[in-house]
Amino acid sequence: MLRADRTIAAALAEGALQPIRTEQDWLEQAGLRFSVRWVSSLALKDRARVDTVTARRPDFNPFLPPEPALTVAPLGASHCVVLNKFPVIERHLLIVTRHFEDQCAPLTAADFAALASVVGAHGGLGFYNGGRIAGASQAHKHLQWIPSGADGVARFLPPLEEGAALDNPALPWAHAVVAVGEADWAGPASAGEAVREAFHRACARLGMPCAATPMPPYNLLLTRAALVLVPRTQEKWKDVSINSLAWAGSLFVRDHAQIDGLRAHGPLAVLTAVGRPR
Incomplete structure (x- = not known):
């Protein structure tokens, strides 16, 4: 993480990385607590999307290659780690991925190994928005990671059973949870294979293909304790975009009116509307 911190400091200094400015509120329902953040960088991201269409060619790809100032390090032969500009x-x-792969393409052994290497070394939450309907903002395949303390996925998990694919009966949307054992993190290769196998078990429980081209939309979350898989049916609830972090209790909005809408409707109903009913 020292290299990431140095890259962050340098990118902020030269303006390549947009600083975070947030306001935070909380919603509670059925004993579950959801963080709701208003994030100024989301508005900047919208502006960047418009600029992409109007000032650059329509097929512009920010990851091919990624901005040098945002690039942290190579990760194996197939991936590199970059800062999220927004x-x-x-x-x-x-x-x-160093070469273009579509965000709706199946995850490969190299993808699982790359994600597992970061989660295994640093904990935190790895996640993947499988396509636009699952909240992906770019078509180029990219997995994501946030540090420990930034998510609350543990409170959504049922009691874990090693090797079993199960769900939390208190949650009204379809999902699958597979425990990942501590021994699975002994090395990057074994961790990647263990995560891939957990993903396949989760897909089987949900009746979802694990290697279709394209894949149906889904959100994937990974901690050192468990893998969570959530199939998706739509990208937004009203005008609020929902990505993987919602299933870890983190929602993001562009203005305070959207917070009022989430509070009035209830976060459990919101997530059920964009997921698949049980």
């Missing part, structure tokens, strides 16, 4: 949380990292 971070929603401090130390928000992207794990990007």
Whole structure:
């Protein structure tokens, strides 16, 4: 993480990285607590999308190659780690394929190994927005990571059973949870294979293909304790975009009116509307 911190400091100094400015509120329902943040960088991200269409060629790809000032380090032969130019949380990292692969393509052994190497070394939460309907903002395949303390996924998990694919009966949306054992993190290769196997078990429980081209939309979350898989049916609830972090209790909005809407409707109903009913 020292290299990431040095890259962050340098990128902020030269303006390549947008600083985070947030306001935070909390919503509670059925004993679950959701963080709701208004993030100024989301508005900047919208502006950047418009600029991409109007000032650059329509097929512009920010990851091919990534900005040098945002590039942290290579990660194996197939990936590199870059800073999220529009971070929603401090130390928000992207794990990007060096060559173009579509965000709706199946995750490969190299993808699982890359994500597992970061989670295994640093803990925190790894996640993947499987396509636009799952909240992905770029078509180039990129996994993501945020540090420990920035998510609350543990409070959504049922009691874990080693090797079993199960769910939390208190949650109204379809999902699967597979425990990842401490022994699985002994090395990057074994960790990547253990995560890949957990993903396959989660897909089987949900009746979802694990290697279709394209894959159906889904959100994937990974900690050192468990893998969580959530199939998706739509990108937004009204005008609020929902990505993987929502299933870890973190929602992001562009203005205070959206917070009022989430509070009135209830976060459990919001997530059920964009997921798949049980």
